[in-house]
């Protein structure tokens with residue numbers, strides 16, 4: 454829901470920028486456009502100069518030399534895992550998890566999650582990410598970091614149904630939803646986070662679905678990430694794939710955000726499409742852990758709601774969604790031996806509207822449009838790597854750097870202005886996160 458503007462003073466006017474916004478069919482491109490913001494809402498996107506009623510603004514941002522884009526949407530991450538960035542790399546998945554990540558995660562404290570998430574939020578804002586979907590624990594701390602930094606997020610408490618304490622975790626997941634769903638003027642939304650089919654047995658998923666139905670929230674899950682996981686599932690469940698199994702349990706009757714979907718069959722893709730399941734594609738992580746290549750072009754063709762995610766910083770190792778869009782385009786061209794696959798406009802779509810649709814937030818974010826939330830980023834188009842100006846969408850995907858993002862507006866608030874964060878002390882965040890991370894690996 455958004456308030457509707459009935460005239461009156463404009464809070465922010467971006468004037469004379471190159472405006473680019475993805476669409477379902479083709480992107481909107483205004484060589485010289487204006488954007489007006491009132492409160493948390495975008496009230497005008499159109500040619501410059503905007504009509505008179507939008508021109509008296511409290512704050513005017515001169516847009517020449519800048520590209521205005523909708524904020525990027527990171528459809529899957531574990532923000533606090535920034536504390537594990539570079540802590541363990543280049544290892545096989547199970548060894549990495551059992552010898553390094555899980556023992557270290559068992560030592561995590563609430564403050565580690567808070568400062569790790571603060572670091573992640575600073576990193577994402579700098580990279581033009583204005584919304585992220587997160588699954589982890591100590592989620593109250595994550596929510597506090599989201600509240601503090603002004604970013605938008607969809608939060609879920611990760612649930613391992615097969616572990617001791619599963620019911621306590623589910624109770625925490627419920628509390629997170631009750632306390633934070635719709636908080637910060639709607640900037641925070643919540644889901645339940647059953648970790649994966651192989652860690653959540655049927656009776657536990659039934660309890661999760663009961664809570665989801667009671668609270669009216671969706672679910673965030675890891676699905677078909679590795680070949681081994683799919684083989685094991687088919688062996689244990691009468692030949693059913695993880696997608697088929699979750700469908701048979703009725704999970705997809707709820708809004709579901711499924712991370713990875715690397716090893717999915719034609720039948721799986723049909724189910725994902727028919728049930729409107731959101732898929733978070735994490736190509737950087739899938740490549741680094743050597744999980745495989747998700748059939749993204751096929752899923753898009755079948756109408757699946759595909760978006761882009763970075764996954765956690767322990768397996769990526771950054772939260773740079775622009776880089777992820779480039780990796781996705783390169784990966785799928787190579788994998789299909791076809792350079793026309795995942796063209797630049799499509800890669801940009803995945804990082805914005807595609808991810809917004811995967812999170813079911815497309816009515817609020819993902820495009821620059823009147824009536825949507827004012828989540829807007831301004832990117833410098835004057836660097837040497839951005840010239841000549843033949844095709845700026847191509848430059849955004851194939852040539853730009855996340856450091857080209859100069860100004861970030863989220864929910865109508867300027868959270869970064871010309872390269873400087875305005876709402877948090879960045880130096881303090883970096884120092885505190887560094888301190889927590891160093892102590893954590895020695896604990």
Ligand SMILES: [Zn+2]
Nearest residue numbers: 675712764765
């Ligand atoms: Zn993940």
